[in-house]
Amino acid sequence: MASLSERGRVRRSVVIGAGASGLMTAVSLCRAGIPVLLASRSSPYGAGSARLRAGFNAAKPEDVAAHAARSAELGAGLGDPLRARLLSESAIGHAAWLAYCGVPFDRDPDGALRRTRLYSAPTEWTLTAGARTGHHVVAVLESLARRLEATDLPRADGASGERLLRRLTAWELVDLVVDDHRIVVGVVLRNTRNFEHRSFPADGVCLASGDHAALFAGSTANLGADGSGVAVAYAAGAALADPELLQFTALAVRCAEKSIALPESLLARGARLISVENDAAERRSSEGQSPAKERAELATAQSLLAPSELARRGAEGGPRRALSLDLSDVPDDALEDALPPQLHALMDAHVRSGRRLPVEVSVHASLGGLLTDLACDDGKADRASARNQSTTLGGLYAAGGAACHGCGAEELPGNELPYRLQSATLAALGIAAYRDAMEQSAYDLPGSLFDKAAERREAEFRASLGDGEDDDPGAARLFEKLRTAMRRACGPKREADSIIEALNDLATLAEAASAARAASPHEAVSLERLRRVLPIARATLGAAERRSHSVGGHFRADAVERKEALRHSFVVAGENGDYSLSNEVRYQCAGQPVTLDSRVESR
Amino acid sequence: MTERTSEPQSPAPQATKQLVGLRVLRQEGTEGTRKRWERFEVEVGPAATVADALSALERAPRTIDGKRVAPVAWEGDCLEGACGGCAMRVNGKVALACTTLVAPLARKKPVVLEPLSRFATLTDLIVDRSPLFNALAQVEAATHVPERALGSVPAEHEAPLERLAGCMGCGACAEACPQYGPHSDFLGAAALGHAHRLNESPAGALQKSRRLDVLMTPGGIADCGKAQNCVEVCPAGVPLIDALTTLSRQTSLRFLFRWLGQ
Amino acid sequence: MPAYSAPTVSNADRRAYALRKLFSLTGVLPIGVFLVAHLGTYSTALLGRDAFERALGAGRSPYGLVLEVALLWLPLAFHAGYGIKVLFEGRSNASRYPWARNWSYALQRLSAVVVLVFIGAHLLQFRIPLLTGELDHDDLFYELCASLSSTTAWGVPWVALGYLFGLAATAYHFANGLSGLCFSWGIATGRRGLARVHAVTGLFGVALFAMGANSIIYFSTGSRFALSAAGHEPATPPLSCRHAAAEDVAGDAEPGAALTGAPAAKVAFGAR
Ligand SMILES: Cc1cc2nc3c(=O)[nH]c(=O)nc-3n(C[C@H](O)[C@H](O)[C@H](O)COP(=O)(O)OP(=O)(O)OC[C@H]3O[C@@H](n4cnc5c(N)ncnc54)[C@H](O)[C@@H]3O)c2cc1C
Ligand code: HEM
Ligand code: HEM
Ligand code: SF4
C-alpha cells in the first residue's frame, strides 16, 4: 500500500482527538476562520469526556473568587493560581454558550440554570445535565462540528469544494513530522481499520488525545486513555509535566478489565460508605447491628471520602479494610441513572447482602501531561500570545487531558469540563497567533519530507507483523503486566523501592515487547501502541520516585522532609525509552526563545 | 496493597470462577474473506460481561482444540455502556457486550458472537458504522455555531430533552429495525432522533423547517415502518418513538399546509 | 461566515412523499370505507332475503361501472401496488425480536399478501361473473349460499373457511393499518397514545371480523350467531330462505342445505 502524503491547497491546522477538548479546539479554530483537519481514534462518544458525570462547575459571579480559591487550594501547592482563576472566570460564559447550543442543563422551575453542591464543594456551583453531563457536552460539540464539516471555505482562500472542517474518524496519530529546526510541520496518521499510513502537513498541531490513566490496572478511565497521543509528542522531544500526579476516586467498583466510577451525587441521595472488617462482620451487620456501631462505621467511612484523605487513610497500613457502598436507601430513579446496566445485574447477584457494592480507591484520571505554557503579563493572561497551551516543541499545542492540567495534586470534581473548554479555547488562540507569526507554511515544504515520515512508520508496522510463535505472550498479556505494575507501584500509596522494582519490570517488558510478533494487524496496532506508551509509563514512575513527599492524594509511605522549594516534575525523553528529569526547559515558540523553570513560585 | 483478583470480591461467600463457551464468527476485510466460526472456552467470574470474556480471550487466544489464533478483534472504549462501540449480536440479538452478563447466557450452549449485520463488517466483530454518522449529516443534525449565547436561554429543557439527547451512535436501533439495511435507504431511528432533538434546542431550532423538509425526502420519516424495535433495544433509553411520532405529525402537517399550499 | 451548503429538496422528493401519504390514505378512504359498507350490506342477509335484496339494490343502481372503477378499483390497485413496493423495503425480524409491535409490523405485511390473494379470488368468484353476465344479480343470494356451504372433501366447508381466513386477514390489516396510520400521521404521539390507539383499532378489527364472519357463517350453515345469541328469534333460517326453496326456483340452495343434506333446520355443527 503506497503511503502518500496528502497535500491539498488549504493550509489546515490539525487537531488530534475528538473528545470535548479536541472538538472545542476545532470549533474555536473554525470560528476564527482557520481550516482544520480533526483526526481521532474513536468517535466522540468513545472519548473519556463523554463519560464525565461530575458535572460542569460554573459559579455565579459572586462565587467565582471562592471557586478559584478552592480549586487552587486542592492542588496542595502545585496548582497554578492563574489557571484556576482563568477557569472559574470563563466557566459561566462557556456554560451559557453550551446551553444555547443545546446542552440540556437541569433548570430551576423559573428556568435559570440549576446549580447543585457537589459533595466536596463548599457551595453550589455545579451545573448538571441529567446524569450524563459529559455526554451532552460532547454530543452538542459534535453537532457543531458537523455543521462546520458542511461549511464551504470562502472561494478566495480555498479551492472549490474544500470544507472548513475535515474529520477523520478511526485514524490514530503515530508520528509527528518535524523540520530541521525541530518545529512540528505535520502528522503521520494510521487508519485503525485498514492499517494504511498517511502523512498530512499542518500549520499548527493541537494534541487533545486524552490522558494516560488507562496505564493503571483497575482505573476508571476509558481503554483509549492510554497516553498514546502524548507518547508521540514525548518521543519527538516534547517535555512532560507532573505525569505522576493522578486523580483518584473512592467510589470505584472493580470490574474485570477496569473499574466503574460511581458518581458522588449518590452520596447526596442516601448512599452510605460502609467500611467492613471481613465476611464475618458483613454477615453480622446484615442481621442488623447496633445503630451506634453502624454510625461509627459511617463516620469513619464518610471522613474517608474526600479523595485526598481517603487515599491517605486507605493507603495506611493495618488490615486492609474493604469498603462497601450501601445503596439500600437510594431512590430507584437516582440509582437507575447512576449505575450502568451491568452494575444493576451485578447488584441483583448481591441482593442477598442488601444493596451493597464493594468499592475501592482507583485511579480516575491523570492530571499531568505535556508541559504547556501560559503567557501572562502582570497577572493576567495575554490572550494574543502564541505561547498559550504551546508545548516545548514549536508548532505543537496541547489541550484537555493530554496537557498538564495545571491544577496540581488534585482537581476539584466538576472542574474537568470547564478546564477542557478553557484549555481548548486557549490552544485555538495560541495556534492562531502561531500561524500569524509563521514565515513559512508547512505546505510549502518538500513533499518528500512527509512521504518519508509515512513510509518509515509503514515499514515499522509491517515489520512487527509475522506469524507469532505458539508461546508468544501477545500484546494483551504484556499490556496487562504493564498496567498491574503501574497500579502496584504508582497508586495512592507509593514507596521508593517498589517504584524502582516496577521500573525494572518495565525495562524487561520493553524487551519482550520489541521481540514480540503480532498474529494479526489488529494485534500489531496494540503491540506498537504498547511500545510507544512504555516510555510514558517509565517517565511517570521516574517522576513519582523523585517526588519523595506526600502531596494531595499521593501518599509516600517512606516520605522524607522536603527541604528545597516545591517543584514540578519536568521529564524529557532520554535514549531508548529512558527518561531524564530536569529543573528547567528551554524551547522556541514563534521565533522567541522561552525558558520554563520547574519551581512553583516562578509563575 | 493486596493484589486484586480480576473479579470484585462480592461480600457474599467467595464466588467461584466458571468456564464459558464462546462461538465467534471471524472474518477479515469487507469482502468477508476467510469467514469462519471458531470455538473458545474462557474462565470468568459470576459478574463477568461478554466484553470481559472477550478481553480474557485476547490474553489467551487459543481455540478449544488448542490452536493459537489471532485474538478476536472487537471495539469498545468505555466498558460501561456509554460509548456504543461494543454493540454486536449476542446469540443473534443486538446487545452491548460490556453490559451483558455472560454466565447466564452460557449455561446450556456456547454464547454466539457475531458482528452487527446492518453494517459492513471490517474484521471479526468490528463494523463500519459511518453510515449512521453520515445520516446525521443528511438530516442536517448540525447546529449553527452562534457567536455568543444570545440572551437568556429558554427554560423548556425538561427531562425528555435530556433523554432525547442520549444517543451514542451504537447502531442497536439500526440493527433491530426491519426497515434499515442495505435493502432500503432509510436513514434509521437514531438520525431522526437527533434531528428532532436539534429542532427542540434553541440554536438548532433555527433550521427546523429545513430539517423537516429533509426528513420528508426518500429514506426519511416516511420509511419508518412503525415496528418500534428501536426504542426497545436502545441502551441509552432514547425516547425514539416520541421523536418519530412527533416528527410524523410535524411533517404531515407541513405536507398538508405548506407543500400542498405552494 | 463562509457559505453553508444546506441539503436541498427536489420536486421528485416531494412527489415520493406525497405518494407515500396517498398510499396511507387510500387504505382508509375509499378501501376501508368500502370494506365496512360492503360487509354491512352482506350482513343484511341475516334479516332475510328481501332485506338483502333491498340493501343490494340500494347499493347498486347509482354506482355505475365507471364510478366503481374510479372510486374503488383504481385506489385498491394503487394501494396494493405501492404496498408490494413497501413489502420489499422491509426485512421482518419478528422471530428474533418478538415484541408485540414488531409482530404487528410483520403481520401487517403478511396480511397484505393474504388480502391480495383473497380479493383476487373473491372477485373471480362473484364480481367478474356478474360483469360478464354469467351470474345474474337475482341469483346472488343462492350462489352465496351454495358456494359458502359447499363441502368438497371430508365434509369441511372449505370455501367458507377460505372466506373467514380472508376476512380475518382483511380485518387485521385494516385495523392494524389504522393504528399505523395514527403513527405515520402523528395523530397519536408517544407510546401511551399509541397503545390506546392500538387497543381501539384492535376492538374495531374484531368487530369488523365478527360482522363479516356472522354473514359468512350464516350463508354457510344457516345459523345466525349474533341474532340467536340476542335470543329474540329462533335459530331457523328466515321464511324467505325456506320459501325460496319451496318454490324451487333455480336450484335448491338455501343456507346450510348442501352442508347438511337435510332441511336447513338441523345444523351440522354447533348444538342448537
Ligand atoms: C469514568 C470517568 C469519569 C470521569 N469523570 C470526570 C468528571 O466528572 N469530570 C471531569 O472533568 N473529568 C472526569 N474524568 C476525567 C476526564 O474524563 C478525562 O481526563 C477526559 O476524558 C480528558 O478529556 P479529553 O477531551 O482531553 O480527552 P478524551 O475525552 O479522552 O478524548 C481523547 C480522544 O482522542 C482520541 N485519541 C487518543 N489517542 C489518540 C491518538 N494517538 N490519535 C488519534 N486520536 C487519539 C481518543 O479516541 C478520544 O476520542 C473522568 C474520567 C472517567 C474515566
Ligand atoms: C381491503 C383492502 C385493504 C385495506 C382496507 C388496507 C388498508 C391499509 C391501511 C389503512 C394501511 C395503513 C397505512 C399506514 O400505515 O400509513 C395499510 C398499510 C399497508 N397496506 Fe394495506 N390495505 C388493503 C389492502 C392491501 C393490499 C392488497 C396490499 C398489498 C400488498 C396492502 C399493503 C399494505 C402494506 C404493506 C401496508 C403497510 C404500510 C406501512 O406500515 O408503512 N394493503 N393498508
Ligand atoms: C363477508 C364476506 C363477503 C361477502 C359475502 C362478499 C360478497 C361479495 C359479492 C357478492 C360481491 C359482488 C357483488 C357486486 O358486484 O356488487 C362482492 C364484491 C366485492 N367484494 Fe366482497 N364479499 C365479502 C367480503 C369481502 C371482503 C373481506 C373484501 C375485502 C377487501 C371484499 C371485497 C370486495 C370487492 C373489492 C368487491 C368488488 C367491488 C364491487 O363489486 O362492489 N369483499 N363481494
Ligand atoms: S438511538 Fe439508541 S440504539 Fe440508536 S444509535 Fe443512538 S444510542 Fe444506539
Ligand code: F3S
Ligand atoms: S424499529 Fe424501525 S420501523 Fe420505525 S419505529 Fe423503529 S425505526
Ligand code: FES
Ligand atoms: S464499550 Fe462502551 S458501550 Fe460497551
